Amino acid sequence: MADREAQMRTSVNQKLIETGEKERLKELLRTRLIECGWRDQLKVQCKEVVREKGLENVTVDDLVTVITPKGRALVPDSVKKELLQRIKTFLAQQTNL
Template sequence: MPSKNDTEALYAQVQRKLVESGEWDRIQLILMNKLNESGWTDDLRHRSKENARDMEPLSFRVLLKGLAPHIQTSIPPAIRKEMMAVIRQYVEKQFE
């Protein structure tokens, strides 16, 4: 079993290749489009506005920290699965 350092090094290498190849930008664009189409972005924008209205003083960091659990858990499972497949396909191509 790989050590934590080995795993982190592999992760960094894959991430670097994604960025260098332009694949990271393509994946982000796909994700943004899927989230927009599903209404997720509008929901998050609405939640952000509501939370910001109640916040005194307004702080982006506090707002983001408060929204983080929702952000991480509310991505539709179908979109999460599709994006994982896109990333997995890229990684598999790199190790052919």
């Protein structure tokens, strides 16, 4: 069952790439995250981490480790739902997956 699921994910991802839909979805996501203030919230979070640890003591990897879970949690449900619906619509339009 896990192999079939992995195979399906690979197939869907390949189709998203081939059709250019993946790039369109990424651009939609960027736009929505800017519109809702998510990007600004993450900037503030990064500044707080740098202020707490000190600029000399923070690496990009440190920031990614600390900020990634917060960033994922801050994505509004409405944005997640919109992207999921776009993916579902895309998949419904594909006949040869």
